[in-house]
Amino acid sequence: MKLSIIIVNYNTYTLTRQTIESIIHKEHTFQYEILLIDNASKDNSIEKLQKTFSDLISKKTLKVFVNSTNLGFAKANNIGMRAAEGQYILLLNSDTVVNEDCLEQCLAEMDKNSNLGALGCKVVLPNGKLDHACKRGFPTPKASLYYLLKLYKINPIKYGQYDALHLKEDEVGEVDCLMGAFMLMPKTALDKSGLLDEDFFMYGEDIDLCYRIKENGYKILYYPKATITHYKGGSSKKKRTKVIYDFHNAMWIFYKKHYYSKYNFAISFLVFIGIWTKYLLEILKNSVSSN
Known part of the structure; x- marks a missing residue:
């Protein structure tokens, strides 16, 4: 098995269906599995997804895990990662669309460099703009202060560590961390670094994992030659x-x-x-x- 794709669903039938369809509607040159973890959805979305993709389930291309309570993003992804059989593991948000040959390009780049612990593609919003969280620096006190004071507008190279502004959005290069919306990792790196820290309910777990991956001597690559679209459909103007x-x-x-x-x-x-x-x-x- 080349690739295990982990998707967490929580009350987002339409978006999750769109994400899965963006994967399966392409001819892939590698064997893959999709592990769908439902975090106790209350809108019957997981039942509808199981019905929609019943053929994939019967072929064991799609494996479904249903939690009785909302365990949070980190715990849910860990359930999928522990069951994954792939050489590589991809964390993929349920509100994304995988564009063109994104997966093939990313896997080919990972295969070329055994020292890569994680790879992230270019993540664009529906309006075509970059989702800046797809390439970041670690939130040190200094980097965070520069960001809050917007000093990066004066000198992005000197003060733009928070958003890794040393790299242009279409420039391949090393970064500190990626976003969990698309994070491709070799299983060997996870075996050394550990899975997501379950102290994080939602947010921050991707930065923490990248920190530990780098601590173990791996590089983290921003690879904008491949893209996904991030709809951020689970959010609204008013946040809970x-x-x-x-x-x-x-x-x-x-x-x-x-x-x-x-x-x-x-x-x-x-x-x-x-x-x-x-x-x-x-x-x-x-x-x-x-x-």
């Missing part, structure tokens, strides 16, 4: 309070895990205040947008 909390809590979990011991108390205190002040501002902004 829990989603906002999960995002900011993930920032603090990551800092505590990887940076707390590297900085003095004053820096850590400022980071803590900064994260949770931003959280309160986002809650206020979200509340206003709902009126």
Whole structure:
């Protein structure tokens, strides 16, 4: 088995169907499996998906796992990764469309370099613009401060570490981390680095995994010759309070895990205040947008 594709579904029948169809409607030169994990959807989406793709299920090209509760993004993906049989494992969001020969190109690039621990393609939004989270630097205190102060607008090379602005969006090159919407990894790298950290409910787990992959000596590649489209269909202008909390809590979990011991108390205190002040501002902004 060459490739295992992990997709998590949560109340998104139409989007998840679109994602799966973008894979299966192409002729591939390699053997693959799709592992679909449902996080206790309440809209009958998993039942409809099982009916829609019953032929794939009978052929065991599509394997379905149904959770009784919403375990979060990290735990759900880990269920799929533990069951995966592929040489390579791809984390793929349920609100994406795989374009043209994206998978073939990415696998060919991975095959050429045994020191690659993760590869991410170019992720574009429906309007054609880059989803900047597909190539990033680690959120160090300095990089995060430059980003919040928008200093990257003055000098993107000097101050643009947060969005890896040393690379143009169509330039192949190494980065610190990728986004979990499309993250291709050799199983051997995961065996060394571990799976997603389940302390992250949603958000941050992809950055954390990239951090550990790099700690184990692997390179992480941004490969924009291949593309997917990211619809971000699960979100809306008004976000749920829990989603906002999960995002900011993930920032603090990551800092505590990887940076707390590297900085003095004053820096850590400022980071803590900064994260949770931003959280309160986002809650206020979200509340206003709902009126």
